[in-house]
Amino acid sequence: MEDNYIIQNALNIIDNRITEGITPQELAKECGYSTFHFSRLFSRATRITLMAYVTRRKLQYALYDVSCGEKIIDIAVKYGFETHAGFTKAFKKCFGYPPSLYRIHAICSRPTRMELTELISIILGGNIVYPEIVEMKPFIAVGFTSRHKMPNVRFTHDIPLYWETINLAHVDNLTRLHNAFSKSRHCEVTVCFDINPLTSEFTYLLGVGVDNPEDLSRIKPDMYKMKMAGGLYAKFTTPLVESSKHTQNVRDTWKNIFDNWLPASVYKFDEKRYDFEYYDERDHSWENNGMAQMDIYIPIQKR
Incomplete structure (x- = not known):
């Protein structure tokens, strides 16, 4: 003692x-x-x-x-x-x-x-929530990008609210994307990239996954096409919660990844690839008795 x-x-x-x-x-x-x-x-x-x-x-x-x-x-x-x-x-x-x-x-x-x-x-790892380690194939995400500067947007989850202040209709954009690529599996992908640590600027992509060859021919000039690299990822699935708690749930999962899992893991973040958020039908609370969840993918490599 x-x-x-x-x-x-x-x-x-x-x-x-x-x-x-x-x-x-x-x-x-x-x-x-x-x-x-x-x-x-x-x-x-x-x-x-x-x-x-x-x-x-x-x-x-x-x-x-x-x-x-x-x-x-x-x-x-x-x-x-x-x-x-x-x-x-x-x-x-x-x-x-x-x-x-x-x-x-x-x-x-x-x-x-x-x-x-x-x-x-x-x-000893007592506070860690462990992910599923998965090997992913490359895939295509197509959507719309916007350039942001922190602290106007400090976190990924701030961006939808920020869009409202600058009159960007992200719901309409998603509807347009899903209508254009209706033959691909229904999912949405969000990515932060082109990060400038000196100016605190970054680009944000709100897109959908496109896995149908015919859909690829429907990409319009004002849309952004991003090839998401395959490889090893840590897949974190947020707990299934009521839709009113979903945003905080996503925040808590990101915090767990950075505060607890990565520091104690045998893996490190692979800076050559992008992390991304993945939303599918599980995020549709209106179809799931008011409940929602999603996945966060972290590109990893051995330390």
């Missing part, structure tokens, strides 16, 4: 000094131990090395700053990383994806005090 108290005190010190340069020697001294003994005590109690935890914790605080739209270079300096590239490399190594991806897809709250029991649960 005394060891747990000492480790909890160290966790509190790290949080209180999160933007400072924290060394093993300083932490050990404040806890009344030699550096060697304290480092062993910390690793045994938490299943992670002391400085690996310090770096991870700094990056967890940085996640919040990323989601708030702060510039990556400013965040890097704030938490003691010498360069933009150094911060991004550490971020990818820790979480398995680049900072710009989190900014678009997930909402992050400011970290609360880390409890030792919570840390052990995280390290």
Whole structure:
């Protein structure tokens, strides 16, 4: 119990000094131990090395700053990383994806005090929802694109609301797409791509899957055709919920992917391919007794 108290005190010190340069020697001294003994005590109690935890914790605080739209270079300096590239490399190594991806897809709250029991649960994977790992064939998505700049649109799920403010009739667009490609399997695909981390700009595609050769001949000049690469994906299916909770359900799933699954996974995000949201008849709450669900596909590769 005394060891747990000492480790909890160290966790509190790290949080209180999160933007400072924290060394093993300083932490050990404040806890009344030699550096060697304290480092062993910390690793045994938490299943992670002391400085690996310090770096991870700094990056967890940085996640919040990323989601708030702060510039990556400013965040890097704030938490003691010498360069933009150094911060991004550490971020990818820790979480398995680049900072710009989190900014678009997930909402992050400011970290609360880390409890030792919570840390052990995280390290052991207690908070993780696991996906289905699938091998996908390439497919074609056709739709309409719009260019956005955060923070006007900070997250994928903000975009339909944003469209209303600029009078883009996305419902009419979907109707037009489904009518044009009626021989293809009914599904909708949304993709964020062409992300500029320096200007916070990105392109958003709202489209449908087109798998019928005859339908491909019906693509109009004002439509955007995107070839979605095949390969290994992590497929996250959101829990089946009432339609009123569906949007929050999607948000929570994105957050779980970035906060819990990817950082602990043997996989990392494959930046050569795009993640996407996939909607089919399961999303039609009016046909499913008011219930809805969808899939999120994350392109992955071994770390």
